[in-house]
Amino acid sequence: MTMHTLVAIVEDHPGVLARVASLFRRRGFNIQSLAVGPTEMPGLSRMTIVVDGATVAVEQVRKQLAKIMEVIKVSDISRQRLVAKELALIKVRTTPTTRGEIIRAADVSGARIVDAAGDSITMEITEDSEKIDSLITLLRGFGIKEVARTGRVAMTRGAEAVLQAGAETGPARGRRRGPPAVPETYKERS
C-alpha cells in the first residue's frame, strides 16, 4: 500500500490552510487529496490528507506538518484499521434508453439519485475511493457531465481517537508528561 492517510488536528485560525499548502508546495510534497472540516471540539478542525508514499517521504510530511504552530497533532493512521470514506456527486447524461440502466448502476453501487432532469441524473455516493472510481468508470460510457469529490475522510476503528491516541501514533511534539514508552523517532524507523 503506498497511499498514506494522515490526519491533522489543527486550530481553525485563518491562514492555517495556507500554511499547510505552502509547506506542501515548498517541500514538493504532492498530495492526492485534502479534506478539511470542523471537529467535535470548538476551535479545532480536522484535515485528512492522502499522500502517495511512493512519491513522498511520508514521515517527513508528518514531521514538517507537526512543526506548524497551529497543528496540534498529526498522525499517519495508514497502518491501522480504518473507516475511510469519500463523497462524490456525479452528473450523468441520460437518454430515454440509457436512463433505466444508469439508475440500476447507481443502485448496485450504493449511490443515491439526488437530482433528475430531462436529460441528466445526479447521484451521490459515499464510499471508499476505489468504489467511487469504479462507479465513475462504469458511468463514463454514458457520458459524465460533471464530478465533484470531497477527498477522503478517515477514522480509525475502535474506541481510540486521534487526539487521545498514545505513543502508537505519537505526537511529533506535545509530550506533556515525559517521553512516551516508545520514542517516536525510534519507532519511525521500524
Next chain:
Amino acid sequence: MKLRGARILCESLVREGVEVIFGLPGGAVLPLYDVLPEYPQLRHILVRHEQGAAHAADGYARATGKVGVCMATSGPGATNLVTGIAAAHLDSSPVVAITGQVARPFIGRDAFQEVDITGITLPITKHNYLVMDAAHLATIVKEAFYIARTGRPGPVLIDIPRDVLVDEATFHYPDRVDIPGYKPVTAGHPEQIKKASKLIDEALRPLIIAGRGVILSKAFAELKELAEKAQIPVVTTLLGISCFPESHVLSFGMVGMHGMAYANLAVNHADLLIALGIRFDDRATGKVSGFAPQAKIIHVDIDPAEIGKNVRVDVPIVGDLKQVLQDLNGQIQVRYHLEWLRQLEEWRHHHPATALRHSDNLIPQFVIRKIYEATAGNAIIVTGVGQHQMWAAQHFWYDKPNSFIASGGLGAMGFELPAAMGVKVGCPEEVVWCVAGDGGFQMTMQELATLMQADIPVKIAIINNGYLGMVRQWQELFYHRRYVGTWLPNPDFVRIAEAYGLPGLRVTDKALVPSAIAQAMAHQGPFLIDFVVEPEENVYPMVPPGANLFEVIEEPRRDVELTIGPRETSNL
C-alpha cells in the same frame, strides 16, 4: 490599564527584556515611533536599509543568544527585511521582526504600501502573525518571543496594521504561553541515549561532527567532556566553527566543500558518526550517497524533522543537546582511540590545510592569519559570503566559544557589515572584526552611516580581490576560466569610509598588514581597512560540487582543468 496598541507593543517588548531595536520608520509604524521615546529602555538604532536591520538583529541574536528585534514599515520596508529573515531562518537564529501594515479596512484592497508580508514570509519564518485586534497584541508578542527562542530557534514576524497601533485595549502581559501545537522536546529519550552510548563504547573509529546546534544549546562544556572522556576526534560544519576549541588536540577542523582534507577523510573512514546539531547540508556532506559510507550515525537534534531528512540515521535522539550530552556523558565509558587518532594526525600531517602558500604578494589568507595573531583569537569574526568567508573559516583558530558568525544556510552576501553591527551592539566588550568581501560589502555598505550615528566600533577588513571571487573561482575551475559578470572595478573604499566619517587605510603590501591591523584596533571607533589582495587566489581544499568528500582537490596547478564530471546533479 487601557493603552494604545503602540504602547502595548512597547510595554511588551520591555517585559521581554528587549534592549535594542534595529529599524527604519514609515507611515504605517508612525504611531509606534511616536511613543518610542517614552521607553528609553528600548534603544532604537536607525539603519539605512531594512535588510541591515534584519541582519543586525540576527547578528545580535547569534552573538548573545537573546532574541534580536528589527522593525520596518509596511510594503517596501517589510519586503526589504525578507533576505535578513531568510538568513535567520536557515541558520535557526531567534529574531522577532515587527512590520507595520496598512489599516485593517484597507487590507486586501492593494492599498498604498500594502504587501502580504505574512504570506511572503510564510516559508521563511518559524511562525508569523497578523494582529487584527489590539487586545491580542500582548499575547502575540509573548508567544512570538517564546517561539523565536525555544526549541529550534528561528525568526517570527509580527505584522501590525496601523489602526491596531492606535486602538486602545486593556494591557495585561501574560506570564505564560499556551500553544497546544508547540511543545518542544528537550530531554532525549533514555532508551535512545542508552543505545547511543553503547555504540560509542563499541566504536573503533568514532567521530563527532558538531554543528550550530551546539552553539545554540550552549553545550560547549558538554561537547568537550564527551570528546575528552571517550577520546573522540571532533570536526565541525561551517556553522559549528567555534563550538569546540580549534587548538584542542581532538579538533580536526571543518568538513565539507572547503573543509580540511583530513576532516573529510575522517568522515569517510569513521565507523561511528556522532552528529550533533547539524542538518546535513549538501555543502557539508558532499554527495549524500557517498557520505560516511562506513559509519553508523547517531543524530542528536532538537528538531524531529531534521532526523532522516537528508541522510539515514541509526540512532536518532530528539532533544536539547546540552541535556542529551549530559545524560550521554554520564553513561559512556572512558575510551582511548590511539590508533584512530594517530591515523587522523597522519592525514593532517600529509594534508596541511592551513599552511600558508608562500607569496611575496599580499594573499588573503595572510590577512586572516594576521588578524588572528593581532587579536590572539580573542575576537568575534563576522564574515560575508564567498572566498573570504572560507579563508576566515580556515585560517583563524576559533577557541573562543561562538566567535565565528556567518550566513551559512542562505549564504547571503551583504550579511557581514550589518550582522557585525548587531554583534557589536550585543557584545560591546568584544573585539568585532567584520571580514568583508569587496562584493558583499557593497551590498550593505550604507550601514557605515549607522555605525557612525550609533557609535558602533566595528573593525572592517575588506578582502578586496576585485572579483566576486567565489563565483570567479568556479568560472576558472568549471567554466574554462571565462569570467562573466564577476569582475569588480571597485570604488575607492578608503574614500568611502572617509565620506561616512570613519578612518580608512589601504594596504597592498604584506609588510604593512600588522601595523594597519594594530592601528585599527587602537582606534576608538569603527575603522576600515581595504586589503587589496591577489585577485585570482583560490580557496582550497575544495570538494567539487556533487563529489564525494574524499574527492578533495588540494592546490592544483592553475593549468589543470577540473570539471564537475558525471556525478549526481550538483547544487550550484
